[in-house]
Amino acid sequence: MKIGVLGGGQLARMIALAGYPLGLKFIVLDPDPNAGAGGLSEHLLGAYDDPDLLAQLAEKADVVTYEFENVPAHVAKFLSSHTLVYPPAGALAVAQDRLLEKNFFKDLGIRTAPFAPVDSLPDLQKAMPAIGYPAILKSRRMGYDGKGQVVLKSAEALESAWESMQGAASIVEGFVPFQREVSIIAARSPSGAIAYYPLSENQHRGGILRVAECCTNDPEQATAENYVSLLLEKLDYVGVIALELFDLNGELLANEFAPRVHNSGHWTIEGAETSQFENHLRAILDLPLGSTQPRGYAGMVNFIGGLADDAQLLNIPNTHLHLYDKTPRKGRKVAHATVRADSETAYRDALQHLAELALAVDDS
């Protein structure tokens, strides 16, 4: 079987590494000649929406999946009409539009931060009394559109904030004074079988994930599983999904979901019986899902913008290194390291050490 992947970065790389033992072959479409999954797969070099390359991908791959959610709708539609595409295009459509996504959560009865659609300055002005300050104005779509986000601290900022959106359909969201950010990763098969991983507790800085830790027996596990199961069923989803949540005084609020394998689940390579990458493949191939049971304590540290010395990292007990074969540049994820240990003390010591080394090279 040959798996096609839109995107050939580190997620495709880790999918391929998980897939070889299952006897799979890979073909990626990526415009970067140095894409990290290139050496592990046949590489179609070009734009994600190049019709000829997409036709080749559809013809050569038994199933197509992707490593990012901003796949243009017409690309997903084209591929879906020529081959199996998982996760389904409907999940992409929701994940690509912040307003659809928030309304989707709301319709499923999952609480979110307060939000309102904004298509004009009056919309924004009208919404703010109920949303409250501070708040954040975001374009509904991102990635290919490249529109930004603006923090709103007071009513005086609204006009310039709206101007900066350049007329893009937007959404305003209130801040949630959450205690922690968590995510749940789950896999669903075409047959409807679902496997849930233990919650990850995630630390972001500057909008980039820095540390993700496995939370075995978390008190919010059941709630998170219920929420993600609602998404999976409603979307008739196939593959791995990640749902990011805020924990506000023991109540979970949905932030967003990613219809793909997710950085907050990288610890599953060593820290769970079956990795998210392998379970994504098992799901899209309708193979039995593997156990998601944690193996001891596990957590992951991202390396952003630079990497510590290999030997120094591998000298930290219980540390597993994952380099992405990417040239370091500002703000770019180039590697992660996972700690897996049987004792909590050994785990904490190693994770702390790694986090310090990551911070020292972090330029973002």
Place this chain on the structure above:
Amino acid sequence: MKIGVLGGGQLARMIALAGYPLGLKFIVLDPDPNAGAGGLSEHLLGAYDDPDLLAQLAEKADVVTYEFENVPAHVAKFLSSHTLVYPPAGALAVAQDRLLEKNFFKDLGIRTAPFAPVDSLPDLQKAMPAIGYPAILKSRRMGYDGKGQVVLKSAEALESAWESMQGAASIVEGFVPFQREVSIIAARSPSGAIAYYPLSENQHRGGILRVAECCTNDPEQATAENYVSLLLEKLDYVGVIALELFDLNGELLANEFAPRVHNSGHWTIEGAETSQFENHLRAILDLPLGSTQPRGYAGMVNFIGGLADDAQLLNIPNTHLHLYDKTPRKGRKVAHATVRADSETAYRDALQHLAELALAVDDS
């Protein structure tokens, strides 16, 4: 860093899969256009002793290693004069010659089955009273020479047995009425650091390994570690080595060693903190060796000649599949499956189930 591998079969494949996370690239030399490591590496297609290809391998690879021990001496010498080659050529020389190997054990004070060199029929006739029946006559060298082995049951068989060796320098070995076969896998760095894996207990049938199981806290662990450390030091060894031993009433007798990653250590991928493949790479790159601690109960079943259905295998709890991308044919290893479990019962049940499935397709 680019690692060159002589041979592109399943061992090279698993070395490459372990090496990508360390940021390594691979180049293999293998005459088979469908070599299993081909898709994971640059593939030099041709004979193992092709001078042009060897020159390319030496030029492109920072370090060269191999997945089989029958590398011709002139090939090892050529490579060693142009690039780093680990394990060292001296270890190959010993491992390739059964008589050198047995004498090597003897000189280190490690007991073996009784043996004697045989270069003529009189040699054989003279040796047998001390060796005893049954015994086995083997050519000293194998692989490239392609000479065979003959079981000797009585003095009447000696003449025809010797004739069948076609004059090849040979060795006769007595049988050892051992209770079990075990192996110890260890890794040594250029700096002299050594990491030892827990013993594997191995079941062979027809000279082919069928099942290998991790033996945590085995009473013979310390003896085995001592024996393999003697080999490693004497050979000034770098990389992973496997020493096969017979357990005779609680005493260990050396059978043979393999200067490479070994089938009896495949369970380390899931069953140890760091796999033998990763530790082989760490060793030959002089990086810190990773922990060899077992993770629960672990064992491996080989699939010879054929493979059970993927979905059926993956449906067995705690099972991890490793397909080699090889076309099944009689007696050919095409895959292995590892069971890793936290409870002994779960482990035994799954291993038993796998062994039954493997036996059902086994044509050897």
